[in-house]
Structure formats: structure tokens, C-alpha cells
Amino acid sequence: MTQPTGVIHDIGYRHYDGVRLTRGYAATALALNSLRGAFGLGRTARSKIIPFLIAGTMLLPAVVSIAVMALLKEQGLPYSGYAVTMQAVLAVFLAAQSPYLVAPDLRFRVLPLYLSRPLKVIDYVGAKFVALVVALFLLLAAPLTLMYIGELLVELDTPVRTSEYLASLGGGVICAVLLAAIGLALASFTPRRGLGVAAVIAFYMFTLAASGVFFGVFESENQQTAAEWSLLGNPFFLVDAVQTNLFGTEPSNGTGYPPGIAPAAITLAVIALALSALYLRYRKAAAA
Amino acid sequence: MNSVVASITYRAMLGRKRVWLLALLPVALIAIAVLLRLIGAGHESTTVTLMETFAIGAILPLLGLIAGTGVIAPEIEDGTIIHLLSKPIPRHRIMVTKFAVAASLMVVFAGVPTFLAGYLMIGTEANVAAGFALGAAIGGIAYAAVFLLVGVLTKHAVVVGIIYALVWEGAIGGYVPGARKLSIQQWARTLADQVTTSPALKPDVALSFALPAIVIVTVVAVIWAGQRLRGLSLTGDE
Secondary structure: OOOOOOOOOOOOOOOOOOOOOOHHHHHHHHHHHHHHHHOOOOOOHHHHHHHHHHHHHHHHHHHHHHHHHHHHOOOOOOOOOHHHHOHHHHHHHHHHHHHHHHHHHHHOOOHHHHHOOOOOHHHHHHHHHHHHHHHHHHHHHHHHHHHHHHHHHHOOOOOOOHHHHHHHHHHHHHHHHHHHHHHHHHHOOOOOHHHHHHHHHHHHHHHHHHHHHHHHHHHHOOOHHHHHHHHOOOHHHHHHHHHHHHHOOOOOOOOOOOOOOHHHHHHHHHHHHHHHHHHHHHHHHHHO | OOHHHHHHHHHHHHOOOHHHHHHHHHHHHHHHHHHHHHOOOOOHHHHHHHHHHHHHHHHHHHHHHHHHHHOOHHHHHOOOHHHHHOOOOOHHHHHHHHHHHHHHHHHHHHHHHHHHHHHHHHOOHHHHHHHHHHHHHHHHHHHHHHHHHHHHHOOOHHHHHHHHHHHHHHHHHHHOHHHHOOOHHHHHHHHHHHHOOOOOOOOOOOHHHHHHHHHHHHHHHHHHHHHHHHOOOOOOOO
């Protein structure tokens, strides 16, 4: 007589018969959640302070500009130079929020949990990247749009600067993509949030100061072309150069940029480099 | 001072990824100095520009941020500070030790490279190298003290620190002359001006204000941080 060696009891758990949502759904949910998190929504009140403060600061010049247009009947701030003018604020947002998007998951080693679902590494990285791009774009597009609506309502004697507004939005997309790629790539190399913030801001301040020093030196030696090239070291001027060459807006640095496709090529190369570094980093983290 | 606390802190600072940031920035400063020398821009005014905008203006606050918050903030963030706090060591002594570690790191990673960069550019001419090295070392110690305090006060220490360095000292200080009075960076420039005879450096703050300010800020920050550590409440990560 054979003894039963093992029995699987049905202890009455209900099975899931509902719709199995797709990989795309999971990626979208992750992107949306990350986007909300970048502005502190769905997090503690304390984590809302900094993003809200930054968003408010970004809107401030737009409000002042509308006031100038309405009261003095003069043209307000140029749209095309908004990102360059507010670069410190955007850099602080990038430094403060990009580690939030990547560091906790690395630190608590929960990446395998994400990947046990239909989500692939590329979806995870893509969702985080898209979330940060959208967040940065919103930060830049909101004041521009506010200013544009203001200009439409105030009805100045000068023609409405629609093409400049649209060009600035285009530049804003490029700016958001470049910044998000660099910010995430740098932040993903450490699971510590504080160190990630320091790394991103160190990159920005380094490029800002280095390109400034070289610009000053070449300028004083009357080497105008070299001076213009050295400005491209700063990501914000790089994007402004692309915007100037692509859409024909006024350069915001006062001197002009190297013409042609060189700035655009540099921008694309930097984005590609940063995104591949990010992807390779996560492929390694997912295996560990 | 407590040698065990000091050695643990040194190990945490120099044994991890943090040291890369600490080392890369001064290396970049020296590399730029060499590059400028090679392209034939090695004269007094460019050296002062490099020192002002790069060494004092960018590297110094960054290093202060990394060293100042790095000696204490990660321990608070992951809660291991509780092991340190449960030992019978006065909290003020812990803080003074941590500050001493951060200050020594600032002298090594900010003061010495600043001197080297200046020396590589123009040698000892007009004492530019020595002056900015002094400014960077003292200013760096003050930065370290302030960011140490911020690291104990808030969990978002690095973000608060960069807002101070970038927005207050950089953006607002650039337009509002009055804001320059309350800026460690400007005090460091004033100190540099005491040693160098270069006319290219024009400090905005008088020594009679800068020197007391830098001493008071450093001492108050360390004492306040120690006081704060006595009643530190540990809250979980969000």
C-alpha cells in the first residue's frame, strides 16, 4: 500500500480572474507616480516645501513681467531667455528631485520587486526619465504660458510674440530632456540622497564656473570664437545655443553662439551618453 | 575631541564614494589652472578671476557642503547615529570632533589645491596663491561649520545648503550688494585680500566686519549644532 507523500490543500484563497493589465500600464503608473512625487504630491508635507517653493520662484518673474506689461505698457521679459535667467532655480530643482526619483529604490534594494512584474529595466528607467522630463518642462512651460496669456490679455501696441513663445517651449523640451538625462545619470550612481544632490549640483556649479572662467579669459584676450565655444560648457547655454540656431531666437548671453549644428550635436551626444550610463547602471543594479 | 569618533568619521568620509566628489573638484581646479597656463593666459588678472569665480565661488561651497553635511547627515539619515549617541560621550564633544574632521578635510581639499592652482598659474607673484589659499581654508572651515549645523537641523541639508550657496550667494548676491555682507564667500575674498597685493581683487566687505563675522558664525554654528544634538529626535525615512 502506498502512502500519500504530499497533498496540496485548497485552503480557499480566491483566485484573481480580473483583467491582467499590460506592461505599458505599469510603466505609465510608475511614471505618473514619479511625476507626482517630484512635486511632493502624495508625500509628506515637508517634502512639498522645496518643490513648491521652487515652482513659486519660477513663476515670480512671469508675474512681475505681466505687471510691467499691464502698468507700464512695455514689453515684458523675453521668452527665449527665461531658462537661462532662471538656471540656478532649475538646477536646484534638478539636484533636489532627481535623487528622490532614483535613490530610495536603490537604497532599499526594491528593484527586483519592480522587475518581478511585467516591467522591464528599460520601462523602469524610461518611466523615471519621462517623469523628470515632464516635471522640468512643466516648471519651465508654466511661467512662459502665464506670461503669454498675460501678453494676450494686456494688448500691447507691439505685435504678440507668438513665434518666440513657441520657440521657447521647444527650447524648454530640449532643456528638460538634457537636464533630466544628466540629473538621473548622476543621481543613480549613489543610493544616498544627500550625496546624489551634491553630485548633481556639483556638476552644474562646475560647468557654470568653468565655462565662466574660460569665457572671461578668452574674452579678455579678444578670442571671440573661443569665448563663444567655451560658453557651451554650461548646459543652459548649450540649450540656448541650440534654440538660437534652430528657431532663430535672440541669444541670451549677449554675444552669440557658434553657428551650425555643432551645439545640437553636442546636446544629442550628452543626452545619449547620460541615458546609456543610466541604463547600464540599472542593468547592473537589477542583476544584483 | 574624541579620537575614536574622529577615526570613524574619517573612515566614513574617505572610504566611500564621497571621497570621489571631494577629490575630483580640487583636481579639476588644478587641471583648469594648468590648462590656462598652457594656453598662455597665466597672468595675474586671470589667476584672480579663476580663484574668485572657480576656487572661492564654486569649489569652496561645494566642498564645504560635502564635508560639512557628510560628517553627520548620513548617520542621522540611516539612524546609525543612535549608536554614537548612546555612548557616554558629551554631545558637544561629538560635535566638536565632527567639526574638526570636516575642518581638516577643508584645509586639505580646498586650501592646499587652491594654493597649488595659484602657484601653477603665476608662482608666488603678488602673493595671490597664498592669499586665496588662506581665504579658502578659513572660508572653508566656516562653510563646514554652517553646513554641519544645517545637517543636524534638517533632513534636506544638502538642498538647503545649495539654495544658500547658489541662490543667496550667487544670484541674490550678484544683484543686491547688501546680501554680500552676509556671505561666507565674500568674507573669504576679504581674507584673501589681506595677503595678496594684487589690485585685481576688490573685496566688497571690510575686514573689520568679515573677520569677527567668520569667527562668530563658525563658533555659534558648532555650539548650536552640539546643542541640537543633545535633543535630537530620530524620525523614520519617508
